[in-house]
Amino acid sequence: MLPAAARLTSSADFRKVTRTGRRAGRPRLVVHAVTEPRQAGSTAEPEADLSAARTTATPKVGFVVSKAVGNAVVRHRVARRLRHMVRERVGTLPPGSALVVRALPSAAVATSAELGQDFDAAIRRLRLVDDGDRNSGGSGGGV
Template sequence: MLPAAARLRRSEDFREVMRRGARAGRRRLVVHVLQAPDPSAAPSRAGFVVSKAVGNSVIRHRVSRRLRHLVAARLGTVPPATTLVVRALPPAATASSAQLGADLDAALARLSLLPDQHNDGPAV
């Protein structure tokens, strides 16, 4: 579970990250990231967008819970003052947690927030 201080809640914050931040897309999700200029300014935070295109409310909430759990485990490894918005795509509805985790790791590695797990060298 994400602590309250690590949750993105305001629509303005979501909008700013999605407009100004970098993004990396995968088959089941898109990760948007914005890093604050002053790393000591705030803790890393995350927010989630799971639209009706993903499925009904039961499916959307299941996807949200899985993504929250996966991001909570990785939030401590990203640089301080990083804001993430994870946007689920329709294929996320039928994906397992392992598949969502693999897509999340690949997107974070592409954004140079995690070491690239598929190469022997660091992410560029």
């Protein structure tokens, strides 16, 4: 299970990450990410909660698995796989970052390895990790 300190739980935080964060789409999932703020003077009240979360050292991750993915059994299975996969990789993410991982319908039939490959490719595309930082991923090649 993902540690409590690494969970994104507030609906306002989910909204902020999905609306203002950068996005990388893959065949089975979409990753939205907000990293440390670069301009400190332009914060509004809705961002105050998320910026407080970003000051902690642990990156925060949330998951969205809609009914389009499948019935409740399938959605929970996909969410468990995503949580397990991200738990192994949360230490490689930049401190203070916030991510929302949104599963697409094709995630229902994907293996855990395929979900892991898509997540790794998405965070590389978002430049959250370097290609050399992931030595335990198993994605097998450079992009």
